[in-house]
Amino acid sequence: MSHDHLIEKTLSSKTIYEGKIIDLTVQTVQLPNGKEAQREVVLHPGAVTVLAITADDTILLVKQFRKPTERVLIETPAGKLERGENPLESAKRELEEETGYQAKEWKHLASFYTSPGFADELMHAYVATGLTLKQQNLDDDEFLDVLEVTAEEAQQMVTDGQIYDAKTLACVYWWLRERALQGKA
Amino acid sequence: MSHDHLIEKTLSSKTIYEGKIIDLTVQTVQLPNGKEAQREVVLHPGAVTVLAITADDTILLVKQFRKPTERVLIETPAGKLERGENPLESAKRELEEETGYQAKEWKHLASFYTSPGFADELMHAYVATGLTLKQQNLDDDEFLDVLEVTAEEAQQMVTDGQIYDAKTLACVYWWLRERALQGKA
Numbered sequence: 001m002s003h004d005h006l007i008e009k010t011l012s013s014k015t016i017y018e019g020k021i022i023d024l025t026v027q028t029v030q031l032p033n034g035k036e037a038q039r040e041v042v043l044h045p046g047a048v049t050v051l052a053i054t055a056d057d058t059i060l061l062v063k064q065f066r067k068p069t070e071r072v073l074i075e076t077p078a079g080k081l082e083r084g085e086n087p088l089e090s091a092k093r094e095l096e097e098e099t100g101y102q103a104k105e106w107k108h109l110a111s112f113y114t115s116p117g118f119a120d121e122l123m124h125a126y127v128a129t130g131l132t133l134k135q136q137n138l139d140d141d142e143f144l145d146v147l148e149v150t151a152e153e154a155q156q157m158v159t160d161g162q163i164y165d166a167k168t169l170a171c172v173y174w175w176l177r178e179r180a181l182q183g184k185a
Numbered sequence: 186m187s188h189d190h191l192i193e194k195t196l197s198s199k200t201i202y203e204g205k206i207i208d209l210t211v212q213t214v215q216l217p218n219g220k221e222a223q224r225e226v227v228l229h230p231g232a233v234t235v236l237a238i239t240a241d242d243t244i245l246l247v248k249q250f251r252k253p254t255e256r257v258l259i260e261t262p263a264g265k266l267e268r269g270e271n272p273l274e275s276a277k278r279e280l281e282e283e284t285g286y287q288a289k290e291w292k293h294l295a296s297f298y299t300s301p302g303f304a305d306e307l308m309h310a311y312v313a314t315g316l317t318l319k320q321q322n323l324d325d326d327e328f329l330d331v332l333e334v335t336a337e338e339a340q341q342m343v344t345d346g347q348i349y350d351a352k353t354l355a356c357v358y359w360w361l362r363e364r365a366l367q368g369k370a
Contacts, residue, residue, distance in 0.1 A: 006328050042209075042253065067214060
């Protein structure tokens, strides 16, 4: 089906800021009805996240202060893509850096935009199993705690509103649904 | 448990851009180890999204071009909070504007950050049932198609990678899991 009645064309684009992680542009676009509008667009290199399931049927989560939110968040291990980095390699790197674990089996779960209204960040989510503990190796400016939670605990954390991160909710709901289909609690 | 070993303190903040939807600041922070770092922070007014379930056991999705991604996305109806607007009122407004539906029952599903690494956007997700069709009333610069999909179709769209939006995946996985718990396909 044609999407011509939905598409906006870029007429011009102005770079407002070029940063360490994000750039900001303001674009003038032509709407499907011919009129013009402005779009504020944050450019991001993309990111990965990992739902790591242990042999004990628990998942690894990280607790981390996130400056933009001014809160400590509980999240699936995640990080941004380095320049030219393959998403799966990035996921393996981030899991090991943040939690110290390596995984034998990797499966692509989904790729998704996190904030399509104002940013182009595309996140790739993987399921990792067959875990072996190696060594945590955080970035210089990274501080986090690793948690290991059961399905019951994850469910409780979702219900209680202790998990308030989109990618983590998507991964946890996916996991709980897989378990429900398998007849697990 | 204390989070002092995770917290970053703001030493200074510089406003780079004040836009129509987002602002951009660059903050100098003191890390837990006493060192300094820069954080790029996008400020956003917050947003809502609605998982609207019809009497036919289908959900309403909208197909929309998202300029930052340069792609047409399939999403749960969503929008940003107007100044001072209550999230539930915003959800009711967005559902009706985008799809033409009003709902009798509203339930808070979850609230979550969409991109906590670089933005403070907090999104509130609701489940809406008891739907009645009124009239679609899009913003001047908004163009979208409304879809109505069954659980089987939603599952297929997720598996095929036709849904690549974080909030929508979280809502759809949640719905599919609720159905699995109820013994529905």
